[in-house]
Amino acid sequence: MTFMKVVGLSVAACAAFFAAEAAALTYVPVPDHLLVDRADIVVRAKVVARWVGVETGRVMTTYEVDVIDQLKGAHPGSRLIVRVPGGVDLEAGFAVKIFGTPEFRPGDSLLLFLSNSTDSYRVLHVFQGAFSERLSASGRFYERPGTDALEVARTVSATGEATAGELEIRAGSPVPRDAELFERWIVDRLRGNQRPADYFLRNSPREVGASFSPFTYLADDEVVLRWFEFDDGKKVRWDRHRDGQEGFPDGGSKAFKRARKAWKKKFSGVPIRLTSAGKTSSTAGFSSSDDRNTLLHRDFNDMIKDDFECPGGGVLAIGGVSSADFFFTSWKGLDTVVVHEGEIIMNDGIECFVDGDAEILGQIYAHELGHSLGLGHSCGDSQSPKCSKSDLLADALMAASIEQVFGPEIHDDDVLAARQIYDEDFWAAACATRVPGSTSFCRKCGPCGEGQGNCKTNGDCFGDLVCAKDVGAGFGFDADVNVCVEP
Secondary structure (H helix, E strand, O other), rough: OOOOOOOOHHHHHHHHHHHOEEEEEEEOOOOHHHHHOOOOOEEEEEEEEEEEEEEOOOEEEEEEEEEEEEEOOOOOOOOOEEEOOOEEEEEOOEEEEEEEEEEEEEOOOOEEEEEEOOEEEEEOOOOOOEEEEEEOOOOOEEOOOOOOEEEEEEOOOOOOOOEEEEEEEEOOOOOEEEEEHHHHHHHHHHHOOOOOOOOOOOOOOOOOOOOOOOOOOOOEEOOOEEEOOHOOOEEEEEEEEEOOOOOOOOOHHHHHHHHHHHHHOOOOOOOOOOOEEEEEOOOOOOOOOOEEEEEEEOOOOOOOOOOOOOOOOOEEEEEEEEOOOOOOOOOOOOEEEEEEEEEEOOOOOOOOOOOHHHHHHHHHHHHHHHOOOOOOOOOOOOOOOOOOHHHHOOOOOOOOOEOOOOOOOOHHHHHHHHHHHEOOOOOOOOOOOOOOOOHHHHHHHHOOOOOOOOOOOOHHEEEEEEEOOOOOOHOOOOOOOOOEEEO
């Protein structure tokens, strides 16, 4: 799952930002009433300081916040320490990025649902307990920061129990909440008045315009993470922890095998080969490099902290890249980071949700493997197009919004996205049956390289290229053809 762009950093900084670790998470939305019930404290706060360091053996970002108002719990003093997994400090050499974790800046106003953690606090369910306070013409409102996360939800009955066989996978795009109404609802619930939610803003109080590249990557639209082993015919070998996935007689082995094979079977001339390295006792995960690509069936290192619960929700899995080169190389004109190690971590307690269904488990595995290959979401989050834009995007395994459970399968857009990163001859292979310069050529066969057409928007062009209108005559096309060129 891709999604968060680097803004305001130099090229060198971008290299470090994505070099050491990059991951994304899969989650089930936790209802607001459970956030209130499960949190040790709920506070309105303002960030006053931020730093990155090693805490309890792992890289963490520490935020110092001033408490503006305490809605639940008791804490001595007016200042809190809140820690979030991962962080980037180039001078100190830390570069651990877990996509989906919240990021704040000094001066940010927040509503935080927190759990106790030794000498500090952690955001409940990694990111779901963190809301940013915004201002609009109509007043204050809260929204959860955009996340690169696949949201999975079972249909629930009126009693709150999961309905067997009904599963929906969709984008995590929480509706904004009126700040004063949300705060009043929280206080009322804590006083025993458990009334229906009346604070959702069905129409966003702000309009956000955005343009998107045709493919999104785990790193950034203009920076890709890539395994180079495939170019030499080598395989990337994955270990499974010896304990296995609870609830499956084979420990999830068959589901993981199908997930690995999914990324090979549809490719022509793209040597993506993910194979088994057997079982391992290593539980390093994202905590430290162990020169293994590992599927951990439990959160051994308390990376996620809050267990999944039914009914309710939480984070299902975290997956991505745990080790990569610190400096750029180049691939098809894109700044590229060389990947060396990948990880998938399943959260504790997910058995009640997956419920022994190998199709659900395999689909989550395959999606997370896609992230380990460097792919982001095809659609459905804040850094990609709307899934309603086309069936091609909506049907992709790497979509944040998926209409059906189809198991570990990759579809057409997944193929094109993977070829974009791994197939050097992508242009010729993708466009062999179409005439360059024909209507929608770049959208259907691209994105287009320099001097290729016909594009409609900059998003139809590769990397930094832009779509120049009616310049086809200078490139051997009709005069009214649009062509991708250097800006």
